[in-house]
Amino acid sequence: MPIYSHSRLGCFETCPLKYKFTYLDKIDRDTKGIEAFVGSRFHEVMEKLYKDLNCRTYSLEELLEIYNNNWAKEWTDDVVVTKKDRTAQDYKNIGKKCIEDYYKRYYPFNQGRTLGLERAIMMDLDGDGKHKLRGFIDRISQGDDGTYEIHDYKTSGYLPEQKHLDEDRQLALYQMGIENMWNDVKKTRLIWHYVAFDKELTSTRTKEQLEQLKKDTVALIDEVEQTEEFLPTESNLCEWCVYPDLCPKRKHLYKVEALPVNEYLKDDGVSLTNTFTKLVAKKRDCQGQIEEIEAEIDKVKEAVIQYAQKEGVEVIRGSDSKLKISEKQKVSSPPKGSPERKELEGILREVNKWDEVSDLDIYAMEKAVNELRWDKKIIDRIKQFLKIEVKRNVSLSKLQDKEK
Numbered sequence: 001m002p003i004y005s006h007s008r009l010g011c012f013e014t015c016p017l018k019y020k021f022t023y024l025d026k027i028d029r030d031t032k033g034i035e036a037f038v039g040s041r042f043h044e045v046m047e048k049l050y051k052d053l054n055c056r057t058y059s060l061e062e063l064l065e066i067y068n069n070n071w072a073k074e075w076t077d078d079v080v081v082t083k084k085d086r087t088a089q090d091y092k093n094i095g096k097k098c099i100e101d102y103y104k105r106y107y108p109f110n111q112g113r114t115l116g117l118e119r120a121i122m123m124d125l126d127g128d129g130k131h132k133l134r135g136f137i138d139r140i141s142q143g144d145d146g147t148y149e150i151h152d153y154k155t156s157g158y159l160p161e162q163k164h165l166d167e168d169r170q171l172a173l174y175q176m177g178i179e180n181m182w183n184d185v186k187k188t189r190l191i192w193h194y195v196a197f198d199k200e201l202t203s204t205r206t207k208e209q210l211e212q213l214k215k216d217t218v219a220l221i222d223e224v225e226q227t228e229e230f231l232p233t234e235s236n237l238c239e240w241c242v243y244p245d246l247c248p249k250r251k252h253l254y255k256v257e258a259l260p261v262n263e264y265l266k267d268d269g270v271s272l273t274n275t276f277t278k279l280v281a282k283k284r285d286c287q288g289q290i291e292e293i294e295a296e297i298d299k300v301k302e303a304v305i306q307y308a309q310k311e312g313v314e315v316i317r318g319s320d321s322k323l324k325i326s327e328k329q330k331v332s333s334p335p336k337g338s339p340e341r342k343e344l345e346g347i348l349r350e351v352n353k354w355d356e357v358s359d360l361d362i363y364a365m366e367k368a369v370n371e372l373r374w375d376k377k378i379i380d381r382i383k384q385f386l387k388i389e390v391k392r393n394v395s396l397s398k399l400q401d402k403e404k
C-alpha cells in the first residue's frame with residue numbers, strides 16, 4: 001500500500017479520475033496554476049524569515065526583495081493564469097500584500113518559539129504500518145504556556161467558515177503526527193493564516209475527535225484501495241485541472257477551444273451539438289402552441305363527458321372518428337413511513353392480505369444498486385437477478401462564459 005497524504009486523499013475525494021491520472025498513472029504535467037505558484041513563493045519567504053530569526057530579523061523590504069527574486073527565478077511560461085480578468089502581475093501584487101500584512105501583524109515575530117519549519121511527519125494510523133500517511137507542517141511552534149502550535153499558511157482567495165476548520169482533516173492529522181514525535185505534547189492549537197484576508201483562524205481537537213479521524217481516514221484509504229472504477233466528478237476545481245485533454249467531461253471542449261472558426265465548425269461534435277440545439281429551440285417554439293391546443297382539448301373533453309352523462313352513452317360518433325368514454329379508478333397509498341401507511345399495513349396483515357400486496361420496492365433497490373449504497377458483496381449477490389441496462393440520455397445546456 002502506498003504512503004498517503006492529505007492532498008492525495010483530498011484529490012480522490014474531489015475527483016477520482018484526477019486522482020488516477022495523478023497518483024496511479026503518474027501523468028506528469030509541466031503546467032502549474034498561478035495560485036499554487038504564489039503560495040510557494042509566500043511559503044519560501046516565511047521559511048526564510050523564521051529560519052534566520054535566531055540570528056536576525058529581516059526588514060519588510062528585505063523580505064519583499066527575497067520574494068521578488070524568487071518570483072523571477074522560478075517563473076516559467078508553464079505557469080497558467082486561469083482567470084481571464086487577472087494577470088500574473090495581479091497575483092504577484094496579492095502575494096506582496098500578503099507579506100506586508102503578515103509582517104505588520106506579527107512583527108517582531110516573538111509569538112512562541114519555532115520548533116520546526118517545513119517539517120516532514122509520518123503517521124502510522126493503525127499501528128501496524130499498513131495505513132501510513134505523510135505530511136509537511138509549514139511551521140511548528142511552542143507558546144510560553146507549553147501549547148504546541150501547528151501553523152499553516154493559506155494564500156487562497158477563499159476564507160472558510162469556522163465549522164469547516166473544526167472538521168478540517170489536514171492539521172488534525174498533523175496533530176497526531178507531533179503527538180508521536182514528542183512526549184510533552186499535552187495541548188495543541190491548530191492555526192491557519194489566511195494571509196490574503198490578514199486573518200488568523202484557530203481550532204483544537206479532543207482525543208475522541210482524533211480517534212474518530214483516525215478511523216475515518218483508515219476507512220477512506222481502504223475505499224481508495226478498493227476502487228476499481230475512477231469516475232470523473234465535475235466541480236469548480238475543474239478549471240484548475242491539468243488533465244482536460246484526457247477527461248471525458250472536458251476533452252471535447254478542450255479540443256475545439258483552440259481551433260480556428262473554419263475548422264471548429266467542421267468538427268463532427270460541434271456540428272451535432274449545433275443541430276441538436278436548433279431542434280430543441282424549434283421544439284420549444286412549438287411548445288406554446290401545443291399547450292394552447294392541449295388546453296382546448298381539455299375543455300372539449302369536459303364537454304364530451306357531460307354530454308355522455310346527459311345522454312347516457314359511452315361511445316359518441318363523429319364524421320370519421322368516434323370517442324369512447326371510460327372510467328378507471330386510480331388508487332394512491334399514503335406516503336411511506338407515514339402513520340396512515342403503518343395503519344394501512346397493519347390492517348392488510350390482520351386480514352391476511354399482506355403477502356398479496358407487499359412486493360419488493362423496485363425503485364429503492366435500483367437506487368441502492370445504482371448509487372452503490374449497499375456493500376459491494378450484497379450488490380454482487382443480487383446483480384445476477386437484475387437486468388441492468390445502460391440508458392443513455394442527451395441533455396442540452398448553455399456554455400458558461402468561461403467555456404466560450
Ligand code: SF4
Nearest residue numbers: 015232233238241247
Ligand atoms: S477536468 Fe474535472 S472531472 Fe475531469 S479529471 Fe479534471 S477534475 Fe476530474
